[in-house]
Amino acid sequence: MWRDWVVQPPQFVRWLFPHSFWRSADHKRKRVFITFDDGPVPEQTPWVLDTLDHYGAKATFFCVGDNVRKHHDIFEEIVRRGHAVGNHTFNHLPLFKAGWRTYAANVELCDAAEGGKARLFRAPHGHMTPWHAWRLTRSGGFDRIVFWDVMPKDYDNRLSGEKVLENVRRHVRPGSVIVFHDSIKAGERMRHALVGTLEMLKDEGYSFESIGDEAFRLR
């Protein structure tokens, strides 16, 4: 049961974070917001960028600041190709273990690594409270905290790529925010599920957009 909640969080959890982004409120338009967490890394991110280009897809990358520092050329390439970028802390910190002061400083470090380009934030491990979300958007300067509508769990090494794709197929709907990981760990599982998702949704007439102001307008 809980595992299904991770794949598609229930409405009452979303109500706890009213100013955060889970899914576009425009449920008529066939479009999805594909997102990538934990990169950029040379083993995955350039492949992801080429694959997205092949399908004419735009996405949103929630980067880990330390990876941005190490692979700054790839980060710049993400931006150059017209995708949105977000902050995912500098060291992928879990809020409930790190505590707020350490966490806030780590968010700042990531912001500096990204040159202040990120207006969106996603919490590592989904650790977030309504109060922290409020702080990050009010005084942290982020436009939105971004959660997800579909988390197909490409990071779970007990799953096959086909099973990850099946998680997308079962839960995706107009306006969905989908989470993949451009990480070494997600490896072939992510690649299989990403290509499958792009093929499947393209055939159904979906477009693939990055998260920007327009996505929030109907909220």
Ligand SMILES: [Zn+2]
């Ligand atoms: Zn992450």
